[in-house]
Amino acid sequence: MIELASKYDCIGEYLAKVKKDKATLFYSEMNNLIQRLSPEKPLPPSAYKFENWWGNDQKSHTQSRSWLSVGWKTDMSRSELGKFIVFVRATANTRRNSYE
Template sequence: MSYSKYFPLENYLNQVSITLTYSELEEILGFKLPPTAYKREQWWENNTMHHPQANSWLNAGWKVERVSLGKEVTFVRDES
């Protein structure tokens, strides 16, 4: 398999993550997150069957990697 000389950039971008504070998320959304988003890590699961809010990040090609309840959420590119 041959790789483009630009493959390192593709590889880097696939590994980039973004961490948003709850305040930043609420500013983007335009409303306050529900209490369960502050109290339960399960609210952030990458499962659209039980957590329809997951559609917002999964449809954009991201998944939740880590949650610090009430503080911040880290998203990474979903390579599945």
């Protein structure tokens, strides 16, 4: 089991168990995951309004560490902001660039 340091790490923990190369998570699903650890704090309003919140850059978006650290990245071209986010497996090159 992955040790959770952030309330968003539960998203990464969920993705780490996914066997396919693509996972679609609805906001309600992510809120359910988060609220198990932090009942009073679901996804912030900015996650519903701004694509940048879902950026694959752990330096300026610490929440992205939860999915980048387990080998996933967001694909906003296939996501619908405010409804669902599509995560895809990152290639080794993509992961390396995300951590630089």
